[in-house]
Amino acid sequence: MSLARTLVPPVIPGGLxxxxxxxxxxxxxxxxxxxxxxxxxWDPTLAxxxxxxxxxxAIAWRIQPRMKRPLFGEKFSLPDRRDVDGRxxxxxxxxxxxxxxxxxxxxxxxxxxxxxxxAVLPFLxxxxxxxxxxxxxxxxxxxxxxxxx
Numbered sequence: 001m002s003l004a005r006t007l008v009p010p011v012i013p014g015g016l017x018x019x020x021x022x023x024x025x026x027x028x029x030x031x032x033x034x035x036x037x038x039x040x041x042w043d044p045t046l047a048x049x050x051x052x053x054x055x056x057x058a059i060a061w062r063i064q065p066r067m068k069r070p071l072f073g074e075k076f077s078l079p080d081r082r083d084v085d086g087r088x089x090x091x092x093x094x095x096x097x098x099x100x101x102x103x104x105x106x107x108x109x110x111x112x113x114x115x116x117x118x119a120v121l122p123f124l125x126x127x128x129x130x131x132x133x134x135x136x137x138x139x140x141x142x143x144x145x146x147x148x149x
Contacts, residue, residue, distance in 0.1 A: 009072030018111035024049040029103025
């Protein structure tokens with residue numbers, strides 16, 4: 001497969017996604033914190049962005065089972081676990097706390113690289129460090145089981 005055929009399919013939707021995040025204001029940390037400040041100066045405008053994303057994903061989840069494979073891929077990469085465990089809850093809480101403090105999450109931070117790279121570099125460095133740390137933490141399946149448990 002040529003390099004262009006390998007790179008173009010992910011770059012086009014990634015660019016559209018980044019443009020959408022930028023145009024919607026998701027790359028503005030102050031605006032995101034305003035949305036999350038439901039007990040203060042709440043800015044509900046990002047609810048429309050998130051509602052639009054939920055609608056798009058609802059349509060995609062309805063269409064995907066009817067497709068044999070992705071348009072530009074060999075197979076779908078879907079999660080095979082449906083359970084909720086402590087690691088998922090802790091990770092979700094940590095993500096939410098970080099999002100509230102920084103006003104950024106990974107997608108908007110990467111999209112912000114195009115407009116204000118120096119402003120998001122500390123966030124991206126911390127995000128990459130967290131991802132590296134995750135790879136060093138033992139998973140639940142790696143921990144020894146207690147006798148009788």
